[in-house]
Amino acid sequence: MENQDYIIELKNVRKKFDDATDYVVEEFNLKIKKGEFVTFLGPSGCGKTTTLRMIAGFDTPTEGQILLKGVDISSLPPYKRPINTVFQKYALFPTMNVYENIAFGLKMKKVPVTVTKNGKEVTKMVHLSKDVIQKKVKKALEIVDMEDFESRNIQTLSGGQQQRVAIARAIVNEPEILLLDEPLGALDLKMRKEMQLELKAMHKKLGITFIYVTHDQEEALTMSDTIVVMSDGFIQQVGKPKEIYDEPANAFVADFIGESNIYTGTIFPDHKVKILNKLFEMVDTFPLHQKVDVVIRPEDVIIKEQDQGTVNGKIVSKIFKGIHYQYVIMVGKNEVTAQSTESWPVDSTVSISVLPNNIHVMKRNIEVNIYDGYITKNNKVCFADFDWECDVTTLAKNSHINEEGYLQTEDGAEYDLSDCEVKVYVDLDKVIMDDKVDECDVKGQIIQLVYKGDHYQYLVRNESDDFIVDSEWTWNEGDIVGIRINPENIKLKLKGDLKQYAV
Amino acid sequence: MRFRFQRKYLAIPYLVFFLLFIIVPVFLIIYYAFTDRATGLPSISNLVNFFSDRTNVDVLVISLVFAMATTLICLLIGYPIAYILADKKYNKNAVIVTLFIMPMWINFIIRTGATRDLLTWIGLGGGTHPVFATLVGLVYNYLPFTILPLYSTMLKMDRSLIDASYDLGANPFQTFTKVIIPLTKPGIISACTMVFMPTISSYVISDLLSEYNIVLFGSYIDLYFNQSNWNFGSFMALIMLLLVGLSVLLTRKFDKSEDVRTSLW
Numbered sequence: 001m002e003n004q005d006y007i008i009e010l011k012n013v014r015k016k017f018d019d020a021t022d023y024v025v026e027e028f029n030l031k032i033k034k035g036e037f038v039t040f041l042g043p044s045g046c047g048k049t050t051t052l053r054m055i056a057g058f059d060t061p062t063e064g065q066i067l068l069k070g071v072d073i074s075s076l077p078p079y080k081r082p083i084n085t086v087f088q089k090y091a092l093f094p095t096m097n098v099y100e101n102i103a104f105g106l107k108m109k110k111v112p113v114t115v116t117k118n119g120k121e122v123t124k125m126v127h128l129s130k131d132v133i134q135k136k137v138k139k140a141l142e143i144v145d146m147e148d149f150e151s152r153n154i155q156t157l158s159g160g161q162q163q164r165v166a167i168a169r170a171i172v173n174e175p176e177i178l179l180l181d182e183p184l185g186a187l188d189l190k191m192r193k194e195m196q197l198e199l200k201a202m203h204k205k206l207g208i209t210f211i212y213v214t215h216d217q218e219e220a221l222t223m224s225d226t227i228v229v230m231s232d233g234f235i236q237q238v239g240k241p242k243e244i245y246d247e248p249a250n251a252f253v254a255d256f257i258g259e260s261n262i263y264t265g266t267i268f269p270d271h272k273v274k275i276l277n278k279l280f281e282m283v284d285t286f287p288l289h290q291k292v293d294v295v296i297r298p299e300d301v302i303i304k305e306q307d308q309g310t311v312n313g314k315i316v317s318k319i320f321k322g323i324h325y326q327y328v329i330m331v332g333k334n335e336v337t338a339q340s341t342e343s344w345p346v347d348s349t350v351s352i353s354v355l356p357n358n359i360h361v362m363k364r365n366i367e368v369n370i371y372d373g374y375i376t377k378n379n380k381v382c383f384a385d386f387d388w389e390c391d392v393t394t395l396a397k398n399s400h401i402n403e404e405g406y407l408q409t410e411d412g413a414e415y416d417l418s419d420c421e422v423k424v425y426v427d428l429d430k431v432i433m434d435d436k437v438d439e440c441d442v443k444g445q446i447i448q449l450v451y452k453g454d455h456y457q458y459l460v461r462n463e464s465d466d467f468i469v470d471s472e473w474t475w476n477e478g479d480i481v482g483i484r485i486n487p488e489n490i491k492l493k494l495k496g497d498l499k500q501y502a503v
Numbered sequence: 504m505r506f507r508f509q510r511k512y513l514a515i516p517y518l519v520f521f522l523l524f525i526i527v528p529v530f531l532i533i534y535y536a537f538t539d540r541a542t543g544l545p546s547i548s549n550l551v552n553f554f555s556d557r558t559n560v561d562v563l564v565i566s567l568v569f570a571m572a573t574t575l576i577c578l579l580i581g582y583p584i585a586y587i588l589a590d591k592k593y594n595k596n597a598v599i600v601t602l603f604i605m606p607m608w609i610n611f612i613i614r615t616g617a618t619r620d621l622l623t624w625i626g627l628g629g630g631t632h633p634v635f636a637t638l639v640g641l642v643y644n645y646l647p648f649t650i651l652p653l654y655s656t657m658l659k660m661d662r663s664l665i666d667a668s669y670d671l672g673a674n675p676f677q678t679f680t681k682v683i684i685p686l687t688k689p690g691i692i693s694a695c696t697m698v699f700m701p702t703i704s705s706y707v708i709s710d711l712l713s714e715y716n717i718v719l720f721g722s723y724i725d726l727y728f729n730q731s732n733w734n735f736g737s738f739m740a741l742i743m744l745l746l747v748g749l750s751v752l753l754t755r756k757f758d759k760s761e762d763v764r765t766s767l768w
Contacts, residue, residue: 021576058666080680091667095685104681105671173671 009033013064026233039212042219042230084170085179099150105173106133140172148193180212251310255450263453265294281356301338302356305497309351334453371424377416384465390490414503421495430489433481440482535737549738566720570702573641581649589657633716640712648697656690
């Protein structure tokens with residue numbers, strides 16, 4: 001079978017919860033090799049835990065398949081899957097001690113044993129013997145370094161110790177795949193660093209496939225063979241840690257992984273891109289005049305004496321970070337974050353430059369909000385569950401609304417626009433976010449934000465639609481905001497021919 | 504000397520209450536139980552009389568059997584109901600819980616009267632089926648007391664533990680017996696005590712529903728008190744007190760392994 005190289009494969013997996021309208025996981029396609037350490041990385045609510053739960057069997061995909069060694073297991077209950085999980089809050093049984101917790105899975109297990117009965121060989125499913133269980137539990141405790149804790153009560157253990165027991169309880173069953181759902185989230189920083197290394201060593205030693213879920217990009221970079229960056233239910237990028245760091249696929253990945261400067265630029269001839277009002281050389285090839293996102297890592301910004309580099313700027317802040325200084329340099333209205341081991345005084349004017357292959361140019365995802373809407377009886381346009389004021393006369397040249405409320409063109413023809421379907425375009429910077437939420441008819445929640453040098457790009461979601469908003473004002477993720485769009489900024493385009501709406 | 508109000512004086516009403524309604528009655532019971540009715544002198548004649556008559560012991564045993572049966576049936580019915588109620592998927596806004604608890608809002612004698620009429624109407628009344636009718640009445644009355652403690656334990660139960668159990672290879676039945684039951688043990692114990700203790704002494708329900716065909720220990724005590732035989736009645740009340748005390752001790756012993764006591768007693 002062609003799939004045999006891969007221990008688990010997710011094919012077009014989508015997931016929607018019963019009472020929800022949106023999919024939490026969309027078009028998830030991923031193949032994982034045996035023995036790989038794969039990390040699902042993304043902000044909370046991006047669908048990574050749901051994906052993990054589908055692999056474990058706690059949730060079933062709405063669409064798509066999950067193949068384990070080429071066999072579809074998407075509808076197999078969790079207790080029949082050779083997969084074990086280390087839960088976020090450990091989920092150790094408080095009614096059992098350490099030994100009983102770890103032995104639980106082994107006690108449930110039945111193994112085939114061939115016995116001779118009346119001269120015939122019969123395969124019987126039997127429970128593991130007490131000795132075997134004891135040996136295995138002892139070994140698991142050894143692996144997690146908790147030998148003397150067998151008879152301890154769960155409640156008497158510290159967070160780190162509970163964590164180790166949870167890991168032992170999962171690995172003792174020798175699963176094909178070990179799922180780890182933010183297992184280090186509840187530990188303090190020092191403990192977390194230690195456990196990261198230990199988990200990595202354990203992975204090497206056991207040779208089990210690990211699927212690890214985290215929102216901590218550093219953890220992902222340190223531990224993984226492969227990182228799957230997720231946002232908003234979609235896979236944004238799959239790659240080795242270095243690939244993801246050096247060649248982020250889009251602005252979201254760049255922003256999420258490591259620190260970065262992200263700007264909106266325009267492509268100029270001869271491999272140049274215009275950002276910070278200057279032309280920078282780049283290596284990628286893009287169509288001329290295209291709007292692009294440009295990512296520059298702070299450590300790739302070279303600070304020079306005034307006028308020595310590509311563009312001048314003024315240092316507005318300087319923070320000592322141990323082995324380097326972190327500067328914020330204002331270039332015009334744009335902020336540039338830079339790291340350097342050299343010390344430059346605050347308020348001094350410096351010049352910056354970036355090597356061409358450190359300028360990461362990527363296609364801009366969204367340049368305009370597009371909605372499917374229709375015109376209502378009183379010549380408003382309905383999209384995102386709201387009737388917006390708009391100028392329908394833009395749909396036909398030199399037209400006006402007559403007394404009956406019909407659209408009348410120069411030649412006197414009348415059109416009844418009610419229920420006519422339109423495409424609605426709204427520029428990103430024309431959507432206005434208002435903190436007087438109660439005064440706005442449309443409200444949304446900020447799902448995501450990316451800083452783009454001189455402004456933020458927000459993803460605002462209401463029950464029915466998303467708004468991408470460019471704004472120079474600072475908001476926080478999770479804020480509820482009111483949404484306003486001035487009528488003149490709503491651009492309409494008919495889907496069909498105007499003639500069919502003639503009165 | 505001027506009177507100065509101290510915080511401890513606030514305890515006086517409770518102290519009076521405690522003395523009047525708990526300490527004094529208990530001593531009265533003990534006093535009556537160990538005095539002879541005719542002479543008024545201390546004696547153990549009540550004890551001798553009680554155990555020398557088979558009927559007394561039989562009534563006690565029947566009461567115990569009824570209490571145990573009621574507890575068991577209540578658990579069997581109440582446990583699955585509580586489990587479903589504690590699942591937010593089925594019980595949105597706790598409406599269904601309220602429906603189950605609602606009978607508790609109505610006086611139990613009215614409820615029992617209605618039950619009797621209903622059972623007689625469908626031909627299962629106390630005249631023909633005294634045991635059945637009594638059990639129905641007891642279970643119906645005490646079911647809310649089973650559901651409530653079970654429901655609150657199950658609400659607190661960490662559902663990820665069930666996921667963990669499935670994850671480790673336990674099927675739904677194994678998960679139920681090995682994980683869910685141990686986790687809800689405090690709820691089971693307090694449900695048991697809340698049903699068992701009052702059913703031992705209940706007598707209105709059995710009197711009404713069995714149409715006096717079944718005499719439970721409570722009615723027996725009532726009988727002697729009504730005949731102004733305070734001494735023998737008190738002795739039996741003392742026995743019942745001891746039995747209830749014993750059941751509390753027993754459940755405590757069961758509950759000993761819990762570090763955090765969440766049960767009622």
